[in-house]
Amino acid sequence: MAENEFGLIRKFAGLTPRAGRLKAGIGDDAAVITSGRKGFYELFTCDALVEGVHFTAGDKLSEVGYKSVAVSVSDIAAMGGLPAEAVVAVGVPGRISATGAINIYKGMLKAAKMFGLNLAGGDTVKSKELFISVAMTGFVEKGRLALRKGAKAGDAIMVTGRLGGSLENGKHLSFRPRLLEARYLTKRFAIHSMIDISDGLAGDLRRICEMSGCGAVIYRDKVPVSKTLKKYGEEKSFCRAMTDGEDFELLFTVPPGAAESVAKGMEKKFNLEAAEIGRITKDKNILLEKDEKTAALNMDGYRHF
Numbered sequence: 001m002a003e004n005e006f007g008l009i010r011k012f013a014g015l016t017p018r019a020g021r022l023k024a025g026i027g028d029d030a031a032v033i034t035s036g037r038k039g040f041y042e043l044f045t046c047d048a049l050v051e052g053v054h055f056t057a058g059d060k061l062s063e064v065g066y067k068s069v070a071v072s073v074s075d076i077a078a079m080g081g082l083p084a085e086a087v088v089a090v091g092v093p094g095r096i097s098a099t100g101a102i103n104i105y106k107g108m109l110k111a112a113k114m115f116g117l118n119l120a121g122g123d124t125v126k127s128k129e130l131f132i133s134v135a136m137t138g139f140v141e142k143g144r145l146a147l148r149k150g151a152k153a154g155d156a157i158m159v160t161g162r163l164g165g166s167l168e169n170g171k172h173l174s175f176r177p178r179l180l181e182a183r184y185l186t187k188r189f190a191i192h193s194m195i196d197i198s199d200g201l202a203g204d205l206r207r208i209c210e211m212s213g214c215g216a217v218i219y220r221d222k223v224p225v226s227k228t229l230k231k232y233g234e235e236k237s238f239c240r241a242m243t244d245g246e247d248f249e250l251l252f253t254v255p256p257g258a259a260e261s262v263a264k265g266m267e268k269k270f271n272l273e274a275a276e277i278g279r280i281t282k283d284k285n286i287l288l289e290k291d292e293k294t295a296a297l298n299m300d301g302y303r304h305f
Contacts, residue, residue, distance in 0.1 A: 027211060028148050029075040029195060030138065041145055043138035045075040051129040054246075055173065061100050063173040064132070065107025071198070072136040073115045074177035074248045078196040079147070080186035081140030082179070083117040088134050091127025104132070115179055144186035146194035146252070151212035155192055155253035157278040158262060163201055163249065164241035165228030172246040181270055182250060189262055194252035200243040202299040204251055209286060218278040218297060220290035242299050253280055 023041065024032035030045035049071070051057055055064045069086060076083045088108060092101055101124075112119050117136070160181060166172040178196070185191050193212055195204050201223070209216055220238070229237035254262055259276040266274035278289075287294040 024147060024149075029078040030081075032079070032140075032145065032147075035139065037139070039142055040139050041081075041142060043076055043079050043081045043140060044136070045072050045138075046133065046135040047071045047075065048131060048133040050131045057130075059173060061096070061103040062107035062110070064130070065104035066111045067107075067173050067175075068104075068132040068134050069108050069111035069117075069119075069136075070115075070175065070177050071248070072134045073111065073117070073179060074175075074196040074198070076136065076138040077177050077179040077182040078194050078250065079138070079140055080144040080182055080191065080194070081138040082183070083115055083136055083138045085118045085120045086112070086134055086136040087120050088122035088132065090122070090124050090133075091129070091131040092124060093127055093130055096130065115177065144183075146182070146186055146191045147211070148193055148195050148208050149211040151193040151208050151214050151253040151280045152255075153214060153280055153282040154256050155280040156256050156259035156276045157205070157216060157218070157251070157253055157280060158259060158274055158276050159197070159201065159224065159249055159251050160266065160272055160274050161247070161249040162224040162226045162241075162273065163197065163247050164237065164244040165226040166244060166246045166248075169226065169228040171248075175246075175248045177248060178250045181266065181272060184265070184269060185250070185252065185262070188265060189254055189258050192253045192255070194250060197247045197249045197251050199245050200300070201247075201251065202242045202297060206286065206300070208251065208253070209280075209284065212280075213284070215281040215283045215285045215287070216278055217281055217287045217289050217294060219276075220288055222275055222277045224273060224275045224277075239299065242297075 021034040030043040033042040035042045049068050073083050160178055193208050197204050223241055225237050225241040229240050263274045266272050286297045288297045
């Protein structure tokens with residue numbers, strides 16, 4: 001395919017009218033829908049996991065099942081919301097036994113119980129390779145909704161946790177979506193924009209900047225690198241922290257004076273690092289700053305095509 005993933009999504013968005021109850025559609029972590037419940041929006045998201053892309057045939061099936069639900073919970077978290085119900089479609093190849101299929105479902109149930117949502121139904125079909133598609137609803141108070149759009153010039157850019165190496169340390173299968181952390185942030189602070197880091201920091205930062213019509217400067221020495229990557233040396237570990245996918249940490253922007261309070265609050269409440277890694281700018285360039293010198297950030301995140 002000549003068109004890349006995000007270019008194709010932009011074309012889909014251009015072809016899709018917004019009507020009825022839809023407040024925000026293609027281009028965010030979840031769709032935002034006007035609710036009959038006063039003071040709330042409904043949220044709706046879906047994610048597909050495919051063998052050979054999001055997991056391997058040798059991965060533990062219960063962990064694959066857990067991940068299939070957790071990635072959609074992470075989308076809901078990035079909107080500031082809470083999950084409600086999910087329906088699941090699973091394509092099962094002949095090599096997987098009934099016990100294996102049940103283990104997938106047990107992993108889903110573990111995630112559902114952990115994050116307070118209901119598995120409401122779905123579909124099971126025969127497939128050459130294992131795939132799982134999850135559609136999930138959620139809800140969020142109107143005053144706590146976080147979108148990718150909304151970053152303002154001067155905002156501090158922040159991330160939770162440490163980045164990169166998720167495939168090597170197993171985080172891509174065992175991560176815990178930052179659901180409670182996002183709820184805390186949207187209650188205590190003015191979150192101007194937010195996204196979960198699924199396709200790499202560099203790529204997902206571009207999503208925020210594109211939706212917000214702004215640019216950014218990233219502080220080279222402030223990006224928190226996973227300990228898993230330290231063995232690769234400073235330059236390669238930094239590149240991996242910027243481009244590796246499936247960290248499922250939060251990337252968000254806040255007013256510049258709030259960054260220190262955010263960091264202290266996250267450390268105290270969750271024992272979690274929240275690092276200020278850059279700032280939002282008026283122009284649309286994305287730059288990397290090191291030793292008081294800036295250059296274009298020539299990196300991107302994971303793309304399916």
